[in-house]
Amino acid sequence: MTAEGVTASGLLGELADVGRDRTRGGYSRHVFDPAEQELRDWFVEQAGRRGLDVERDGNGNLWAWWGEPGPGAVVTGSHLDSVPGGGAFDGPLGVVSALSAVDLMRARGTSPSVPLAVTVFAEEEGGRFGIPCLGSRLLTGSLDPATAAGLRDADGVTFAEAAQAGGLDPSRLGADPDRLGRIGRFVELHVEQGRGLIDLGSAVAVGSTVVAHGRWRLTFTGQGNHAGATPMDDRRDPMLPAAETVTSVRRIARAHAGTRATVGRLTPTPGGTNVIASAVDVWLDVRGPAARSMVADVEAAARAAAEEEGCGLAVREESWTGEVVFDSALRDEVSALAGGVPALPTGAGHDAAVLAAHVPAAMLYVRNPTGVSHAPEEFAEDSDVDAGAEALATVLEGLCR
Structure with missing residues (x-):
C-alpha cells in the first residue's frame, strides 16, 4: 500500500470505466475528447491530493511538481490517450505508477533534494490528429506549431480548434526552451509492447534503444x-x-x-x-x-x-x-537502482525517445504476458504493475538525491 492507501494497480483500476469503446473493444481516449479530458481531470485531482502543484503548458502537457519548479528536475510520467480500441495499460500505467511512486517515496520518508515532476504528455499515440508524440514534439521544437495547428481529425476539426475548446491558446503552441531546460533527467515507465520480459523471467526492464x-x-x-x-x-x-x-x-x-x-x-x-x-x-x-x-x-x-x-x-x-539510443550512463544507473534489471530494445515509440535528443532520458518496462499491445488483450498482472511502481520509486529516490 502507498501513503494514499492505494497501490498502482488500484489507481489503474479507477480508470477502468473511462473511455471504453463499445464498438471496437478496449479503450478509445483521444486528446481533448471527453474521455481523455476526464482522465486529465482525474490526474489533476490526484496530484492535488498529494500536494503537487499542477500547471498546464502551452502545448497541453500537464506538469505536477513536488518542490519548486526549476532546473535539474527529475521528471517522470507518460500519457493518457490511446490508439482507437487500445488496451488499458499503454500510457496510463506510466502516469499511475508515477503517482504511486510519489506515495511510496513519502511512505519511506524520502523527500527529493531536487525538483520532481510527474508529467502527462498530450496526443502521444496520434490517434486523433495523426502525428505521434505531438505534445513532446511541440515542447522540444521538433514539430512546427503551424503544422500542428492545421492538423485535422476525422471530423475535420483542427488541432488548433480542439486545443482552444480544451482551454488552450493556439498562439502559444510551440517550442518551450525554458520548460525543457528544467528537465535534468526524464524516466518514463511503460507496459512492455512485446514479450521479451516473459522470456527473460523478469517483471521489469530498462530500455536500451528505440528503432527508427x-x-x-x-x-x-x-x-x-x-x-x-x-x-x-x-x-x-x-x-x-x-x-x-x-x-x-x-x-x-x-x-x-x-x-x-x-x-x-x-x-x-x-x-x-x-x-x-x-x-x-x-x-x-x-x-x-x-x-x-x-x-x-x-x-x-x-x-x-x-x-x-x-x-x-x-x-x-x-x-x-531516427533510431534512439538512450543515454548509456542514465540507463546503467536506472538499471542498477532497480536491482540490476535487464535492458531491452523496442520497436514502439515513446515521448522519452523524443526527449532523448535534448535531455538524458530512460525507459522502464513492465512485463506484459500476452505480448499484445495496441489491442484490448494488452495486459499486466497486478503484482507486476506494483513491482514496476516500486522500482520507479527506488529509481526516483536515487536520482533525486
Missing part, C-alpha cells in the same frame, strides 16, 4: 462515379492501386531485414457502398533500420499500380524519428 520509425500517407486519386452506371473499362478507381499497395507492403517488408511495416488505416472518399471512390488515403507505418529504403520501394510499386489504373498518387511523410 515513421508514418506516411499515400493518397490515390481517380474519378468518382456511379457504381452501377460506369462500365468496368471506363473506370479510374483509386481503390484498386490502393489495394495492390496494401498487399505489396508485406512482400516488400520481408525483403528488408529487420523492417516491420503496417497499413492500419485506409479511408476512401466519399466512402459510399454504391460509389466509386474519388480518392483513397492509405497510412503506412514503417519501423526498422531500412525503413526509408522500404518506403521508397513501396512508393515505386504504388506509382506503377496507380498509372496502370489511370490514377494519381501523392506521398507525404507525416512523421519520422
Whole structure:
C-alpha cells in the first residue's frame, strides 16, 4: 500500500470505466475528447491530493511538481490517450505508477533534494490528429506549431480548434526552451509492447534503444462515379492501386531485414457502398533500420499500380524519428537502482525517445504476458504493475538525491 492507501494497480483500476469503446473493444481516449479530458481531470485531482502543484503548458502537457519548479528536475510520467480500441495499460500505467511512486517515496520518508515532476504528455499515440508524440514534439521544437495547428481529425476539426475548446491558446503552441531546460533527467515507465520480459523471467526492464520509425500517407486519386452506371473499362478507381499497395507492403517488408511495416488505416472518399471512390488515403507505418529504403520501394510499386489504373498518387511523410539510443550512463544507473534489471530494445515509440535528443532520458518496462499491445488483450498482472511502481520509486529516490 502507498501513503494514499492505494497501490498502482488500484489507481489503474479507477480508470477502468473511462473511455471504453463499445464498438471496437478496449479503450478509445483521444486528446481533448471527453474521455481523455476526464482522465486529465482525474490526474489533476490526484496530484492535488498529494500536494503537487499542477500547471498546464502551452502545448497541453500537464506538469505536477513536488518542490519548486526549476532546473535539474527529475521528471517522470507518460500519457493518457490511446490508439482507437487500445488496451488499458499503454500510457496510463506510466502516469499511475508515477503517482504511486510519489506515495511510496513519502511512505519511506524520502523527500527529493531536487525538483520532481510527474508529467502527462498530450496526443502521444496520434490517434486523433495523426502525428505521434505531438505534445513532446511541440515542447522540444521538433514539430512546427503551424503544422500542428492545421492538423485535422476525422471530423475535420483542427488541432488548433480542439486545443482552444480544451482551454488552450493556439498562439502559444510551440517550442518551450525554458520548460525543457528544467528537465535534468526524464524516466518514463511503460507496459512492455512485446514479450521479451516473459522470456527473460523478469517483471521489469530498462530500455536500451528505440528503432527508427515513421508514418506516411499515400493518397490515390481517380474519378468518382456511379457504381452501377460506369462500365468496368471506363473506370479510374483509386481503390484498386490502393489495394495492390496494401498487399505489396508485406512482400516488400520481408525483403528488408529487420523492417516491420503496417497499413492500419485506409479511408476512401466519399466512402459510399454504391460509389466509386474519388480518392483513397492509405497510412503506412514503417519501423526498422531500412525503413526509408522500404518506403521508397513501396512508393515505386504504388506509382506503377496507380498509372496502370489511370490514377494519381501523392506521398507525404507525416512523421519520422531516427533510431534512439538512450543515454548509456542514465540507463546503467536506472538499471542498477532497480536491482540490476535487464535492458531491452523496442520497436514502439515513446515521448522519452523524443526527449532523448535534448535531455538524458530512460525507459522502464513492465512485463506484459500476452505480448499484445495496441489491442484490448494488452495486459499486466497486478503484482507486476506494483513491482514496476516500486522500482520507479527506488529509481526516483536515487536520482533525486
